[in-house]
Amino acid sequence: MSRATLLINGRRVYNDRLVKGEVLIVNGKIKEIGEHVHEPGDAEKIDLNNNLITPGLIDIHVHLREPGYTNKETIATGSKAAAHGGFTTIAAMANLNPTCDTPKKFREQVRRNEKAGLVKILQYSPVTVNRAGKQSVNIADQYKAGARLFSDDGAGIQDAGVVYQAMQQLAEVNAPLCDHAQDNQLAQNGVINDGAAIAKKLSLPGMPAISETAQIARNLTIAQATGAHYHVCHVSTKESIDLIRYAKQQGINVTCEVTPHHLLLADADIKKDDAEFKMNPPLRRRVDQQACLVGLLDGTIDCIATDHAPHTDAEKQQGFLNSPNGIVGSETAFALLYTHFVKTGIFTLAQLIDWLTVKPQAVFNLDNAGLLEVGDPADIAVFDIDHQNIICPEQFFSKGHNTPFMGDQVYGMTKKTFVDGKLVYTED
Template identity: 45%
Template sequence: MILLKNATRLMPSNKVEGCDILIEDKKIKAISPSIPEDEAQIIDCGGKMLFPGFIDVHIHLREPGGEHKETIRTGTQAAARGGFTTVCSMPNTNPVPDKAETISGLLDKIHQDAVVRVLPYAAITKGLKGEELTPIQDLANNGIVAFTDDGVGVQTADYMLRAMKKAAACGKPIVAHCEDNSIVYEGVVHDGEVSGRLQLPGIPSLAESVQIARDVLLAEASGCHYHVCHVSTKESVRVIRDAKKAGINVTAEVTPHHLLLNETAIIEDNANFKMNPPLRAKEDQKALLEGLLDGTIDFIATDHAPHAEDEKALGFRKAPFGIVGLETAFSLLNTYLVKTNKITLNQLSEWLTRKPADVFGLPYGRLEEGAIADLTLVDLEKEFFIDKHSFYSKGKNTPFHDWKVSGEPVLTIAEGKIVYEGDLHE
């Protein structure tokens, strides 16, 4: 048993209240203003804020095949440090999880090495090549959370429609990285101000939005739950908003970096600002926050994408896309959105916990009696500078190094077990 004393929790009204929480048999047994100190392990929370464990439905663990970038162990340690207790791992690994045997081996490795809950995706097409569908019904019965070819868009409507019909039949979402390769034009940044200034090939907004427009109509025809990864453009927000108004079962996510940065942040050829989709224009950044606030975009996901330092040193033209995000997400969003009064702390909590759980039908993201004991304690007043050299992740590829932030996860509990403990009593 663990007894958390002197914690603070958020109430739906945005008010806060003090509480003690008793954890037993992986669940929250009791929440009360005061719980007697029996034989439990006592942790004095010192008035710090307790949240349900954060959920990130879009991360890259790289294992198997990319262990020099990240492993299941290091990636989940980074997740725990960032306050995340549930993460969903993308399938662009080697081998690709596109058959039952590969999924089985991956689940064994997760059970062996993960320090938080990992729910893996399976691929939509074999080898992520877009040429042949995976055995979707078979894979759905083997412990996967959903289907995606993340990293590449499914290029033909035929394959996407057939995949959606099969996924709908077995009650699993199709999760899409939306990118029409015919109009990407080998771009490495947004096709806008920065591409002209740095003389780099640009990726037009249409490459994303036209594929979303295609897919929402396919989702309507198939009855599939269709989820859009890392929305980045104002046109995409408009298409998703219209689709929701039409009653189509579409949901969407946005990353912290697309909420906090736009293309003007790219001053020089620094590939720690290279991600896919790229940082867009100021008006796109504004539309993303508006879409999150009005419910068009359902929640936040990091798209944690670690790479080796020598790979990122190659510059925009040659470096791989992606940045890390698990260890910085809460602090950045709390500092630059909550403390600037753009959103409330309650909204941030919902977008990192209950909303992703509800969208994907997961029994997590709740701070209530009887719930699974996934909990994150945050020191909201702690101020510090982000230091990429201190990351638990193997990936140090962040555009946020040396940013001053406030609000640090100091204790993470997953299924009643302490998986990360920071400076609780500073």
């Protein structure tokens, strides 16, 4: 027996214009989409009240913390947070305890995700054993176990020989190495962007931009030699973006992502020793923030990813020196980006949706992510772009409340989220 749902009275982007939108969902897939669609007699009708319909958003960089750090987040709370933000597919990093660095452990992690997850969860495999950076995992075996994304995120791989070995193996299975680019010797244990203006003013050790850029330069050379797909996580400096732009022109198989916080903030926005602004890579200079925007608009940067990194309130109240890196982003990304860039005319709405759906789907060949086309899985998000709301961490589904955007007034909060046609979040 077929199961039908009809979404009526919505709006969607079509040819860069907002038009009336209706979607017919049958058995979890999009059957019809348009201004007026056929209405089966047995369909459940859901009135969207003139809100925006988009493909379910895709976030290729989140931290779910389970197993090992469930005081910060769980698969259940992290996936609820994703649904609350309009994300229907997320990719979970492998900085877990234990990490899933063998086929057995990888399959166990996938089962955990499937059992507890409210949205579709793609699991990263670590690149190295125990994420220690000393020895590559068996890439072929991890791939056979289902791994399609590989990253030691949270730690840059310091040994060039390990990266070379891993990229050789990754090229054979056509899977990406997703890199937290950081040379630890150059990073100098910095906790904030290096510079006289902010780091010295707050008497905090700075992390030079070259610690990121030098690592990217090294790994681009290895990617060129091996033919592997090299993906740079959370790019943050002008020099890094210039390097990637040049590498793309040379035909090197490189892609990269930028976070909302590196688009929205710079170190000049840090007025005091407040660890809500502490992340890695750190907030950089205004010129770097502008370079991230330019790189996104000219296609050097491929997509936007949140790097959703929940921590406990107590951990984040210890100042820059003692607090962990990271902020939450799943529940605020779309609204912040829509408010600051679409409503101000810097991006079009179509561009923003593209960077959060089409581009990550293309970069990582995600065949299970819906793109709002007939025959696709009915992965759909609905946003209110007409009314203003306030970002209140107390209303988050994530265990983490760590955000520098607390109290910001935004447009574009999520009203409903569907995964395979199933309503997994509704504001009501």
